Amino acid sequence: MSETRVIVKIKNNFSIPVKCTSIPCAEFKDLKVDHVIEAHSEAVFQSDSNDRLFCEWRNTEGGFWQMAMTCPKSSTNSACGISPTAGLRMYDPKGTPANFEYILCEDNLADWKSGDENNGDIVDWAKC
Secondary structure, three states, X not given: OOOOOEEEEEEXXXXXXXXXXXXXXXXXXXXXXXXXXXXXXXXXXXXXXXXXXXXXXXXXXXXXXXXXXXXXXXOOOEXXXXXXXXXXXXXXXXXXXXXXXXXXXXXXXXEOOEOOOOOOOOOOOOOO
């Protein structure tokens, strides 16, 4: 039986929908390319992977946001908004499952090496 490693909540505060346009590495159980989060809505997705997870979201006005996250078995949890306004909220670097939240078009409050501050540390897009 698999164990949920990552739970991610993505909030779309726009007045238009956003669509997932890329998931280049490990997969989510319930997120696929072309998934839509409606205007002023949020969605929660899970993954059983302990590898790096990436997803990209776009809207029809040209906005796009790239995200990365992981809950490895042998080190601390990490996440980042590769895009400066992916909206990553602070997160706990310990614990399983790792819980991450992004609010699209807000500044990132945390980064890849820190769950409670943003020093600009990110991973390269799709660097599995």
